[in-house]
Amino acid sequence: RNWETIKEFEDIKFELFEGIAKITINRPEVYNAFRPETNMEILKALEMTRERQDVGVVVITGAGDKAFCSGGDQNVKGKGGYVGDDGVPRLNVLDIHKVIRSLPKPVIAMVNGYAIGGGHVLHVVCDLTIASENARFGQTGPKVGSFDAGFGSSYLARHVGQKKAREIWFLCEQYTAKEAEQMGMVNTVVPLEDLEDTTVKWCKTIMKRSPLAIRMIKRGLNAELDGQRGLMEFAGDATLMYYLMDEAQEGKNAFLEKRDPDFQQFPKFP
Numbered sequence: 001r002n003w004e005t006i007k008e009f010e011d012i013k014f015e016l017f018e019g020i021a022k023i024t025i026n027r028p029e030v031y032n033a034f035r036p037e038t039n040m041e042i043l044k045a046l047e048m049t050r051e052r053q054d055v056g057v058v059v060i061t062g063a064g065d066k067a068f069c070s071g072g073d074q075n076v077k078g079k080g081g082y083v084g085d086d087g088v089p090r091l092n093v094l095d096i097h098k099v100i101r102s103l104p105k106p107v108i109a110m111v112n113g114y115a116i117g118g119g120h121v122l123h124v125v126c127d128l129t130i131a132s133e134n135a136r137f138g139q140t141g142p143k144v145g146s147f148d149a150g151f152g153s154s155y156l157a158r159h160v161g162q163k164k165a166r167e168i169w170f171l172c173e174q175y176t177a178k179e180a181e182q183m184g185m186v187n188t189v190v191p192l193e194d195l196e197d198t199t200v201k202w203c204k205t206i207m208k209r210s211p212l213a214i215r216m217i218k219r220g221l222n223a224e225l226d227g228q229r230g231l232m233e234f235a236g237d238a239t240l241m242y243y244l245m246d247e248a249q250e251g252k253n254a255f256l257e258k259r260d261p262d263f264q265q266f267p268k269f270p
């Protein structure tokens, strides 16, 4: 498969193939743990996927066959957060969670190994998870002095239920890909050698569907958990669709033509 580089980064690979944008966390020496710079790069890449018309689906994965992502890089964890080259402590992985939720295109976690700690949260936040048989899932926060009481808990509980979510966080054990699938937090499990083929197949199927319909489904499913913020995203897309209609054009045209708008010509649907 001929993945074309969209933009060069230091910590990630950012590539395109037939409408699929792939973000690969490329720090295999630390099992694809993220540092602040990694998250900044992922945020830039995600912003590009939002703007680009030639991107239909986004895939997030990890380099190599050992890990998807092992969470925050413990080597740079300082007081107040993960410390970047600028000496500032940050927890900017949370910005990625917000952007994935709000991105009007599906985001798929292609889990090729360990999805642990913040790496586990990352797959939880994605719209779909496709895992290889060797993948392992689990939280470690309460074992290593961290926690994510945001989407990493509340959205996880929507997948696996309240009791299981508490078990995952309280015990900090690891689960196999099959167990994760049975719990409802993984969509499908395939042999490692089939992982990318399966993911590409799913992406291509999704891209045959109506992008606006997919977008509204994502918005609706998010709104249930995201409160006013979720409703805002949903409402924004309702406005987008209204702007596509002659009724909205009439308002603007009347203003520019300095006449009263004639809204009565438009249907009042039952």
Ligand code: 2NE
Binding pocket: 029, 030, 031, 033, 070, 071, 072, 073, 074, 075, 091, 093, 114, 116, 117, 118, 119, 140, 141, 144, 146, 147, 148
């Ligand atoms: C992932 C896991 C279970 C793998 O275990 P194993 O035994 O197969 O490999 P090993 O030897 O532990 O790891 C391989 C290399 O990767 C590094 C290790 O230090 C090791 O390096 P070398 O000794 O070979 O030089 N490595 C792995 N994970 C790392 C990490 N997160 N930071 C820096 N280096 C890492 C096992 O490695 C593991 O349990 N890793 C730690 C997982 C973890 O606790 N992550 C942080 C959780 S907190 C978090 O991510 C977080 C949050 O909870 C809330 C908000 C934001 C972030």
